[in-house]
Amino acid sequence: MTEANRRRIPPEIVEEILCKLPVMSLNRFRCVSKSWQSLISDHCFVRKHLSHAAEPNNLSQKALILHNTAGSGNWKIHASYDGLLCIHVDRSVYIWNPCLKTHRKICDGLICTCSFGFGYDSRRDDYKLCKLSYLWRQKITETEVYSLGSGSWTKCDNFPQHYSPHYSTSVFINGSIHWLALGEKPKPYSFALISFDLSDNKYREVPLPECWLKYPHNSLDVKLCVLKGMLCVIVDWKSCFVLWAMKDYNLDQKSWTKILDIPLDLDLAFSVYYILADVKPFYMYENGEVLIGVSSERGTELLICKDNSVLFRQIIFPRQSLIGHGFVHVESLISPLPLENGEQQIN
Structure with a gap:
């Protein structure tokens, strides 16, 4: 032209x-x-x-990123938001945009037990990384927040007492990073849902579904995800895979709705998934169908489920994988690099 x-x-x-x-x-x-x-x-x-x-019906600029090597612990994807990935390679953490092929090293030499969350502070137009570090001697979980805009760390209030973060993947929604936590009181192994607001650096507890107490927590596999803009809790227990969604984000238990309740004895050889399986929902389509990844001794599969039925099923890897570390990734022009590197950066 x-x-x-x-x-x-x-x-x-x-x-x-x-x-x-x-x-x-x-x-x-x-x-x-x-x-x-x-x-x-x-x-x-x-x-x-x-x-x-990021529009729900725009699938051409989204990709499913999976960690397809089981047992390879030298790298991990902690979070994906607005086209930026928070990845852990050996003992270093990076913010990386794979489309732009740019990254920024945030920290290295990690030797403590850490959990990470990543999200966007809309009040300050700033992307932030939250690092939780468990200090064994003090028996507290320290909170530090890194700002991509300023390139600096800030110490915040420690993680709520009597809870320790469950080191599964965190999720970001409604301006807050969310972790599942294990309670020490009133009894061990009780789960809680803890949020950290990136605008005011405050922790809050989000109620779990009302029926939560019916599950024996010491034998429960629980995860978090975000589907179609809704905070979701996944329960993989004994003979069922249950998906709950908070349709209206608030502090009311009644806002939780059960989306899926799939018995594991379906014609899926699901019996081999129990104990050795890893299950994670990735995406909810406009018609309510849910794309789910399952990793087991059979290999790694993608399923599409709706109304407690499996509509589609296909093996994508012939072996197990770390399916829980996978994300639906949205393309973006946002660079993790600071302004002096000559790249577009948040203001």
Whole structure:
């Protein structure tokens, strides 16, 4: 396209077209002209492109990222949000945008038991990493928050007393990072759901479903996920896989709704999944169908379930994998690099 032809197209139409393109194409188009380079690097355009990519019906700019090597403990994906991955490689933690092929090292030399959460502080337009470190001698869990905007760490109030974070994957929703926690009182192995608000750095407890007490907590496999903008709790216990969703985020137990309750004796050879299995929902489609990953001795499978039935099932790896470390990843132009590196960065 010549410069003369480009001038005939109104700038607002050019912007609407470009914001619907994948990141790989936009990276190439930076070289078309100075005006396109400026537009693609503009903060407002980056947010607009992200908003389009994150739309529920836009699957072309989403990808399922899986850790397909069972037993490989030298790296782990802790979180994915707005196209940025929080990854743990050996003893270092990075924020990485795989589409832009840019990353920032946040910390290294980790020797303590740590859990990480990652999310966006909309009040300050800043992405933040939360690190929980369990200090054995003091028997407390220390909280530190890293700001990508300032490039600095801040110490916050410690994790709530009488709870310790359950070192499963954290999730970010409604401005807060959420962890499952194990209680010490009133009795060991009791679960709680703890949130950390990135805008005020405060911890809060979120109620779990009312029927939660019916499960024997010391034999329960529990995880968190976000589906279609809803906070979800997954229970994998004995003979059932149960998925609860908080349709309206608040502190009321009645806001939880059971989405799936699948008996493990379905025609899925699910009996071999119990104990040795790893189960994680990844995505909820507009029609209510749920994409679920299952890893067992049979291999790694993707299932589509709805109304307590399995509609589709396919093995994607012939071996077990760390399916719980997988995420649905959204393409974005947001870079983890600071401004001095010459990359687009949050303001």
